[in-house]
Amino acid sequence: EYRNRYGVDGIMIGRASIGHPFIFNEIKHFMATGEHLPTPTILDRVEAAREHLRSSLVWKGPWEGVVEMRRHYGNYLKGLPNVKEMRLRLCTERDPAVLEEILDEVIANYTLADVA
The missing domain is CATH 1.10.1200 (Non-ribosomal Peptide Synthetase Peptidyl Carrier Protein; Chain A)
Structure with a gap:
């Protein structure tokens, strides 16, 4: 949403990646498809x-x-x-x-x- 509304070129992830390294793939997938990946098992x-x-x-x-x-x-x-x-x-x-x-x-x- 921010990408379209404000034209941002990037985002900062920070502490969200601690203990959840999947966030990088989740964001990449969402940006490409608009769909959320399933929660990691x-x-x-x-x-x-x-x-x-x-x-x-x-x-x-x-x-x-x-x-x-x-x-x-x-x-x-x-x-x-x-x-x-x-x-x-x-x-x-x-x-x-x-x-x-x-x-x-x-x-x-x-x-x-x-x-x-």
Whole structure:
């Protein structure tokens, strides 16, 4: 709407992308088609968190990569019922392999319940 009404050349996304990296594709799709994409599934969200963790480990190293990811898990898991325990485990675990296992548990626990 702003594009047509005001002739803007771009938009700033900012914090909307934290824990929701899908926003870039959603905006691109909407601008091209005028249609909204479906909400990302739990599997999509957890796999994005997993990829974010792996990239963080490569960029920052094992210690800093694990610690800096802690601030993001809540955003990736936002809206899931009774997720506090898993989020706490993700935010206190130091071993990247165990973090991957916890993310697998999230998928197992929530995709079966079909929570979006």
